[in-house]
Amino acid sequence: MLYQIYPRSFADSNTDGIGDLRGIIDRIDYLEWLGIDAIWLSPITVSPNADWGYDVADFYAVQPDLGTFTDFDELVADAHQRGIRVLLDFVPNHTSDQHPWFIDARSSKTSQFRDWYVWADPSTDGSPPNNWVSSFGGPAWTLDSKTSQYYLHNHLSEQPDLNWWNGDLRDAFDDILVFWFDRGVDGFRIDVCNVIIKDAELRDNPPATADDPLDIQLFGQRPVYNANRPEVHDVLRRWRRIADSYDPPRLLLGETPVDDFTDLAEFYGADLDELQLAFNFPFINATFDAVAMPKIVEQVETFLPPGAWPAWTGSNHDMSRFATRWAHDDPRQARAALIMLLGLRGTPVLYQGDEIGLGDTPLEQKDLRDPLGVRFFPAYAGRDAMRTPMPWRDGPGGGFTDPAVRPWLPLGDTECNVESQLADPTSMLILARDLISLRKRTPDLNIGSYAALPAPEGVWAWRRGDRHAVIINCSERDASVDGLSGCVRVGTDRARDGEAFDGALQLRSREGLVAEIQP
Numbered sequence: 001m002l003y004q005i006y007p008r009s010f011a012d013s014n015t016d017g018i019g020d021l022r023g024i025i026d027r028i029d030y031l032e033w034l035g036i037d038a039i040w041l042s043p044i045t046v047s048p049n050a051d052w053g054y055d056v057a058d059f060y061a062v063q064p065d066l067g068t069f070t071d072f073d074e075l076v077a078d079a080h081q082r083g084i085r086v087l088l089d090f091v092p093n094h095t096s097d098q099h100p101w102f103i104d105a106r107s108s109k110t111s112q113f114r115d116w117y118v119w120a121d122p123s124t125d126g127s128p129p130n131n132w133v134s135s136f137g138g139p140a141w142t143l144d145s146k147t148s149q150y151y152l153h154n155h156l157s158e159q160p161d162l163n164w165w166n167g168d169l170r171d172a173f174d175d176i177l178v179f180w181f182d183r184g185v186d187g188f189r190i191d192v193c194n195v196i197i198k199d200a201e202l203r204d205n206p207p208a209t210a211d212d213p214l215d216i217q218l219f220g221q222r223p224v225y226n227a228n229r230p231e232v233h234d235v236l237r238r239w240r241r242i243a244d245s246y247d248p249p250r251l252l253l254g255e256t257p258v259d260d261f262t263d264l265a266e267f268y269g270a271d272l273d274e275l276q277l278a279f280n281f282p283f284i285n286a287t288f289d290a291v292a293m294p295k296i297v298e299q300v301e302t303f304l305p306p307g308a309w310p311a312w313t314g315s316n317h318d319m320s321r322f323a324t325r326w327a328h329d330d331p332r333q334a335r336a337a338l339i340m341l342l343g344l345r346g347t348p349v350l351y352q353g354d355e356i357g358l359g360d361t362p363l364e365q366k367d368l369r370d371p372l373g374v375r376f377f378p379a380y381a382g383r384d385a386m387r388t389p390m391p392w393r394d395g396p397g398g399g400f401t402d403p404a405v406r407p408w409l410p411l412g413d414t415e416c417n418v419e420s421q422l423a424d425p426t427s428m429l430i431l432a433r434d435l436i437s438l439r440k441r442t443p444d445l446n447i448g449s450y451a452a453l454p455a456p457e458g459v460w461a462w463r464r465g466d467r468h469a470v471i472i473n474c475s476e477r478d479a480s481v482d483g484l485s486g487c488v489r490v491g492t493d494r495a496r497d498g499e500a501f502d503g504a505l506q507l508r509s510r511e512g513l514v515a516e517i518q519p
């Protein structure tokens with residue numbers, strides 16, 4: 001059970017309107033109470049914030065807005081004392097254009113770090129070296145006037161891509177891993193794992209076709225040569241060897257945005273010698289219904305190598321939150337989705353706020369901070385709606401910061417908040433806590449196998465291990481699942497906890513539950 005924290009928006013301890021490490025320390029009791037096993041912090045290293053931390057200017061220092069090494073060490077110690085492990089974000093694909101490596105690299109064609117980035121001469125007509133587009137829009141190349149070559153950036157031009165064919169660069173990143181592991185970090189979430197190696201010959205990407213997924217069609221090309229290269233697996237095996245050299249081994253969790261399940265499976269390594277966990281993007285992108293979701297889970301069960309362990313997430317700092325995207329802000333459906341996430345075989349990853357059913361916070365154009373929203377509004381409002389501060393209690397400041405302070409992103413409506421849900425035994429927060437606890441003490445739910453169960457249209461039901469089942473009514477209609485006998489352990493309707501059923505289970509619309517069943 002992992003929990004993603006977006007540090008700028010979690011809790012602000014010194015009332016400057018920006019969440020910080022000390023804010024996380026202050027809330028560590030809450031995380032312990034919730035029962036999570038590990039936190040993953042979005043980047044905490046030095047960054048000019050062109051992409052809010054995902055443009056790193058120093059891999060060895062804490063961003064001053066967020067705190068100091070003293071705070072960091074205290075956070076790790078406090079978390080460990082409570083049995084909570086700490087994962088950081090590792091951003092190896094690119095650096096900030098303010099990183100000393102890039103400042104040196106762009107200074108001359110013969111500078112020490114020139115080859116640590118991807119440079120190429122213009123085409124004969126002066127245009128970029130090839131047709132690659134950035135996943136943030138526009139060409140993936142920017143001409144650097146000083147040396148008259150283009151440099152590659154698969155994201156913003158302030159995020160030059162590193163050249164992972166360079167051996168010294170590989171060594172430098174080994175050192176970064178070792179530095180943080182030695183400091184007590186239990187693992188890393190690895191940013192855009194599938195992108196880091198590019199085609200050595202910089203070949204043009206082929207055009208998209210009508211058969212491609214919509215996002216590929218929008219880009220107009222298939223990311224065959226600027227991403228998803230097979231050589232990335234050598235790098236992942238190398239990192240895994242470092243992670244495994246520690247006792248206990250450190251965890252590598254990859255951001256692996258691939259559409260194909262055989263590609264996803266490869267990130268675990270044929271010999272399970274790459275990532276221990278890989279995020280499943282088809283799942284995040286699926287609609288919450290009893291056809292699309294089970295199909296994805298079956299594919300994962302089919303394609304992941306034996307012994308590989310899936311990861312399931314419904315929200316993160318880049319995607320619309322699941323309470324909005326899957327549940328359309330219907331609180332019943334958000335609860336059902338929570339039961340689904342916590343009921344699957346694999347590691348659930350909650351994003352801060354998921355546990356209270358927090359939805360996206362729509363923002364006005366003037367409040368946008370994400371470069372994508374700034375660039376594409378109103379066609380796309382960017383990712384700020386899922387990055388707004390955590391509402392700890394109702395009212396101005398929301399318990400995130402001082403009521404008189406203007407937070408770095410507006411809070412939105414604080415009616416959905418931790419404090420009021422803590423006081424309500426029927427709330428989503430208490431449901432989350434109870435489910436996490438049930439999962440921990442029930443081996444079937446923790447490590448048991450997954451097997452689909454027969455269910456009427458609109459209902460998704462599966463068995464976990466020998467004696468447990470998860471049943472979700474994704475539809476608007478009430479339903480009856482026949483052939484089941486047992487007892488409700490935890491359900492979206494808390495009044496049903498402990499209820500026995502014999503031969504059939506009745507479900508209201510959008511109801512979900514975990515039950516102990518007769519085998």
Ligand code: GLC
Nearest residue numbers: 051054155191192255317318
């Ligand atoms: C990942 C991060 C995202 C960032 C991008 C570029 O997708 O999750 O927030 O913008 O990488 O680093």
Ligand code: CA
Nearest residue numbers: 012014018020
């Ligand atoms: Ca602060």
